[in-house]
Amino acid sequence: xxxxxxxxxxxxxxxxxxxxxxxHRLHAAFEKQHPQGHQVFLEWLGLPAETxxxxxxxxxx
Amino acid sequence: xxxxxxxxxxxxxxxxxxxxxxxxxxxxxxxxTSAGHRLYSPADETRLGRICQLRGAGLPLRxxxxxxxxxxxxxAPLGAALNRRLTELNGEIAALRRQQQVVVSLLKQxxxxxxxxxxxxxxxxxxxxxxxxxxxDRRLWHxxxxxxxxxxxxxxxxSLGLPAGEIRTIRHLSAAPAAGAPHEGPSxxxxxxxxxxx
Numbered sequence: 667x668x669x670x671x672x673x674x675x676x677x678x679x680x681x682x683x684x685x686x687x688x689x690h691r692l693h694a695a696f697e698k699q700h701p702q703g704h705q706v707f708l709e710w711l712g713l714p715a716e717t718x719x720x721x722x723x724x725x726x727x
Numbered sequence: 728x729x730x731x732x733x734x735x736x737x738x739x740x741x742x743x744x745x746x747x748x749x750x751x752x753x754x755x756x757x758x759x760t761s762a763g764h765r766l767y768s769p770a771d772e773t774r775l776g777r778i779c780q781l782r783g784a785g786l787p788l789r790x791x792x793x794x795x796x797x798x799x800x801x802x803a804p805l806g807a808a809l810n811r812r813l814t815e816l817n818g819e820i821a822a823l824r825r826q827q828q829v830v831v832s833l834l835k836q837x838x839x840x841x842x843x844x845x846x847x848x849x850x851x852x853x854x855x856x857x858x859x860x861x862x863x864d865r866r867l868w869h870x871x872x873x874x875x876x877x878x879x880x881x882x883x884x885x886s887l888g889l890p891a892g893e894i895r896t897i898r899h900l901s902a903a904p905a906a907g908a909p910h911e912g913p914s915x916x917x918x919x920x921x922x923x924x925x
Binding site: 670674677678679681682683684688689691692695696699700702703706707710 | 860876
């Protein structure tokens with residue numbers, strides 16, 4: 667588990683000027699190129715298993 | 728004079744062990760009963776005491792035999808044998824310490840250990856490139872990360888399997904004030920930086 671929450675991580679991405687569209691593309695690229703890495707990263711952010719599953723499914727569509 | 732059973736009992740050894748010491752010439756009693764049973768003299772007893780002591784130090788029987796050789800001329804120096812053994816023990820202890828450190832680090836960060844094998848720095852950079860993030864954007868992201876949570880930043884960098892020195896450098900650069908930083912991209916919405924000590 668990471669010492670920060672998912673919301674804090676998102677605020678980081680916002681602070682670095684990453685748009686919502688870029689975030690979606692990041693998930694998609696992550697899921698496509700490193701599916702296992704995507705899973706482990708989402709777990710690191712402390713997301714519940716069901717949420718992780720949903721995010722990964724959306725990233726594939 | 729003592730029988731083999733008495734002597735074995737006294738030193739907490741088995742009869743078989745004394746028979747073995749006799750066979751390899753380490754402890755050979757001079758006397759026998761009329762029935763042919765071994766009889767150990769006080770000198771044999773003293774010698775067995777030394778043998779047990781050196782066994783306790785972990786010296787192999789071969790070395791014990793050499794350092795207890797009765798002839799002065801043929802006797803191997805005890806100090807040298809003990810020093811060799813000490814070096815050997817130090818090596819074994821060092822190896823155990825290394826194993827201990829690996830075990831402790833694995834227990835501390837099981838997930839980091841797993842992540843290390845999956846997401847490297849290069850993979851992250853290529854992902855971030857793919858969504859159009861420039862190097863300047865990434866630098867800004869590190870700075871915000873360091874500002875928000877130094878611990879999380881450290882944890883994240885460790886998960887990439889980066890060497891400690893590189894992690895220190897990245898965090899050090901991330902902690903630098905924004906004023907001296909190079910161009911960061913024109914339209915990045917960013918908060919005012921607040922000075923904050925770690």
